[in-house]
Amino acid sequence: MTLKERDKKHLWHPLTQHKLHPETIAITSAKGCELIDENGTIYIDAIASWYTCMYGHCNDYIINRVSAQMKSLDQVVFSGFTHEPAIKLSEELIKILPKNQNKIFFSDNGSTSVEVGIKMALQYHFNQGNKKDTLIAFEDGFHGDTFGSMSVSGLSVYNGPFEDFFLNVKRIPTPNGFNHNEILELLKTIVENHAVAGFVYEPLVQGAAAMKMHSSQGLNELLQFFKTHGIVTIADEVMTGFGKTGTFFASDQIHTKPDIICLSKALTAGLVPMAITTCTQAIYDVFYSDDISKGFFHGHTYSANPIACSAALAGIELLQSEAMRNNIKRISDSHIKFNDRIKNHPKVKSTRQMGIIYALDLNNEMERYGNLRDQLFDFFMERGVFLRPLGNTIYIQAPYVITDQQLAKVYATIEDALETF
Numbered sequence: 001m002t003l004k005e006r007d008k009k010h011l012w013h014p015l016t017q018h019k020l021h022p023e024t025i026a027i028t029s030a031k032g033c034e035l036i037d038e039n040g041t042i043y044i045d046a047i048a049s050w051y052t053c054m055y056g057h058c059n060d061y062i063i064n065r066v067s068a069q070m071k072s073l074d075q076v077v078f079s080g081f082t083h084e085p086a087i088k089l090s091e092e093l094i095k096i097l098p099k100n101q102n103k104i105f106f107s108d109n110g111s112t113s114v115e116v117g118i119k120m121a122l123q124y125h126f127n128q129g130n131k132k133d134t135l136i137a138f139e140d141g142f143h144g145d146t147f148g149s150m151s152v153s154g155l156s157v158y159n160g161p162f163e164d165f166f167l168n169v170k171r172i173p174t175p176n177g178f179n180h181n182e183i184l185e186l187l188k189t190i191v192e193n194h195a196v197a198g199f200v201y202e203p204l205v206q207g208a209a210a211m212k213m214h215s216s217q218g219l220n221e222l223l224q225f226f227k228t229h230g231i232v233t234i235a236d237e238v239m240t241g242f243g244k245t246g247t248f249f250a251s252d253q254i255h256t257k258p259d260i261i262c263l264s265k266a267l268t269a270g271l272v273p274m275a276i277t278t279c280t281q282a283i284y285d286v287f288y289s290d291d292i293s294k295g296f297f298h299g300h301t302y303s304a305n306p307i308a309c310s311a312a313l314a315g316i317e318l319l320q321s322e323a324m325r326n327n328i329k330r331i332s333d334s335h336i337k338f339n340d341r342i343k344n345h346p347k348v349k350s351t352r353q354m355g356i357i358y359a360l361d362l363n364n365e366m367e368r369y370g371n372l373r374d375q376l377f378d379f380f381m382e383r384g385v386f387l388r389p390l391g392n393t394i395y396i397q398a399p400y401v402i403t404d405q406q407l408a409k410v411y412a413t414i415e416d417a418l419e420t421f
């Protein structure tokens with residue numbers, strides 16, 4: 001029996017209606033930018049397996065560091081204990097984070113990093129005797145699949161069974177450079193009528209909304225509004241973090257810095273799951289008290305797992321290396337040239353880019369998980385390129401180590417698709 005056949009017996013895959021999509025592809029190995037399936041077919045991983053393995057799959061530098069760590073300390077409770085991988089990671093991360101960040105809290109995945117951010121914001125007010133019960137978030141944002149993060153996500157097409165249990169969330173449009181005055185008016189009405197605890201947002205690029213990009217200046221105006229109203233700002237950089245937008249973090253490109261930042265995905269270079277929620281000293285100070293109940297009673301069993309910390313440390317070292325910085329520049333420049341070539345194609349409705357993130361919308365209307373979208377996905381896979389269209393949006397977010405030849409193949413395959421669809 002093939003792996004594909006054996007898979008069907010016991011496995012239940014995420015985000016999948018198994019009756020409509022019974023087929024999976026069994027991957028047996030990966031290296032650099034390539035995934036290899038059980039038949040030996042090679043695919044270029046042009047979305048870095050959901051933006052995680054930005055330094056390439058099975059990167060030797062990271063593997064060596066992780067295996068050394070595995071031999072000395074594998075796991076220890078992080079409540080009451082500490083260890084050097086976590087300490088060193090906090091030191092290195094603080095060096096590259098926006099300057100106002102000073103404390104690091106660990107969890108396991110992107111959703112929990114947002115969950116932690118929301119709980120910190122709610123308790124920040126609670127500890128000061130203020131009960132605030134409303135959050136603000138962007139329309140079409142995506143923040144994860146646990147209850148808090150689902151509640152703030154605007155993209156909730158398939159969340160019907162859970163909506164009655166969501167937190168109170170008010171939605172605002174993203175700033176497009178022209179509408180921030182209208183948004184500010186809307187915000188004034190919201191804060192007059194609700195006790196707002198926090199604002200959760202994906203800075204500059206909304207990943208799951210199909211790499212939708214918004215104005216940094218417009219966002220800055222909104223962040224200033226929140227600051228003056230004592231509303232905690234929570235930047236979800238789970239997707240945008242670690243170099244993808246051309247800076248270490250998307251928040252580096254916005255004047256007003258968030259109070260809280262959520263990190264995961266590329267944090268551990270794609271090797272193991274882990275997440276971090278960072279915050280300012282001012283947030284932390286509100287939890288620091290003689291009163292035990294003012295502490296932050298949230299914790300996951302594998303918090304700050306030493307192996308995951310060592311993967312993150314090795315990843316951050318690579319990110320800061322000259323080679324990786326050159327790679328990021330090389331990919332961004334090459335996207336610009338590709339864009340010049342195709343932006344006026346009759347099938348292309350619009351294009352956008354930030355750093356190594358590139359997206360184009362096709363003129364064809366497609367449902368997010370519809371038939372035409374599936375045909376487009378199959379078209380790419382049959383040609384050895386793993387791209388995962390979001391409705392009629394094709395986006396590239398390849399590992400920084402993608403070669404020029406591999407990138408050329410990704411572009412050529414997209415151009416073929418423009419002629420076919």
Ligand SMILES: *Cc1c(COP(=O)(O)O)cnc(C)c1O
Pocket residue numbers: 109110111112114142143144145202207208236237238239240264265
């Ligand atoms: C992927 C993602 C999440 C959720 O992360 P998981 O690890 O899948 O739980 C949250 N926010 C953003 C912006 C993401 O891209």
